[in-house]
Amino acid sequence: MKHRRRTAAWQLNLLLFPSALILALFIIYPALYSVYMSFTNEALVGPSARNPSLVGFRNYLRLFGDAEFWNALYVTLVFVVGSAIIGQFVLGLASALALTRRIRFRSLFSVFILLPNAAPEVVAGFMWISMLAGGDNATLSRIVMFFGITPPDWLQVFPLWMIIIVNTWRGIATAMILLSAGLSTIPQDVLEAARIDGARPFQIFRRITLPLMLPTIVLYMLISAVSTIAVFGLIYTLTRGGPGGATELVSIYIYNQSFTAFQLGYGAAVSVIVLLISMAIGIAYVRMMAVKV
Template structure:
């Protein structure tokens, strides 16, 4: 065995525990749901104990199902509004501004980090109180002090509200990554550009931004993936309602699998999500021209 072969073997050995654990408890269940998606498996009724193979029937039904398309659309706006725009813009702004030697820098930093540490059930619970209808609810009362009449936030603007709440939860992770990315940009380059007469905006646009592109890519990939898979806090906050206005894909799968008890159909939704995310992953890699 050559030295290189031995090293390769050792590296594989190091990775083995991860492969086993992720393979058994993440990849295998995902593959199993491909199998389930080809059956009429259910949680109640005869199909619970004796599922039948139904071929692609679940998929055919899926593409004709308005509820499914609705949940894809809701998920799209949710990811775009919160992960791609809301968290990213506010996180980047915070990261850029907190590079200044401001007086309350550490306090502000801590406050922004706080929501990120809030467990999903608590996040749902807090925001129910914030956004409840009626003039006693927290937000309405605060706005009432400014003379703004009460709004039924979760009833009238449900999708916007879950975007607001998820942005709230995620500013910190965007800020952390962007701070790190910015710190890797050599100060001398920016200074040189400034001395050459570039405006701060130009420095940011033409020097800083290209240099933090790899960080942005990592952020976009990870936050898109984790946002698509969100379930817990929307479940605690709106359970997908009113109607199906906030029925993101995770809630839709839950409703199909555990409210309508149709495991096979719910699994088909999960499989389609997986395929779509592969496409999104490819788009990111191509569009941002970054290699792993």
């Protein structure tokens, strides 16, 4: 019996080894190296590219006094709240609820919702450029001009709103899939009993559906918030963080510091702070809601 247990444990470790190795090589080691790099003046070019040296907390001190870093954090906060917490969640939940009903063209509706996820991020970005950029030549501008309205330069006048809309568009499908899974776990007899007791649809939603879906919602919020903090390709393609930093998410700020200004050490310091923020969000979600994830 003991021997069998040992064999099982050994087999389990063997099965886990490839994943553990990949995690160690491509996640844990780079993360630890980033922490180390954040204490250096390492750069992609210049004298410190050849001879990087330790600079203590200089990168962190600079970071906390850097208005552009705080701007990036603020833009990211608005972006996460606007696109992930409000946009994707509300529309994803509405889509999930709609799909639980017997509506006409249900399959077609699902396809439309899922389509944005089929396009790679950069392709989706370029598609939205044709929609929004180019002044009067933008597709959206032509549409509003058809109704006699003078269009603004969308990405210049409403840049943050535009990227929130684009990211909401792209993320509805993920929200819908996760929330549909949550909806399917609600026992039908509970809903049926509520209906027999005379509960109205909104009451059923508020008093039964939402509370029972809470673990799924919390899980969704966690995944969505953390993944939205890391959104890069879509926004980089669309605006590169401009105009004037109006859409510079922390992910883009890190890229700009590391690969445009070539300051790897400083970029690593920002990455470490963002990692800590993401971890704090995760821990706060789990603790506050007392949900096992």
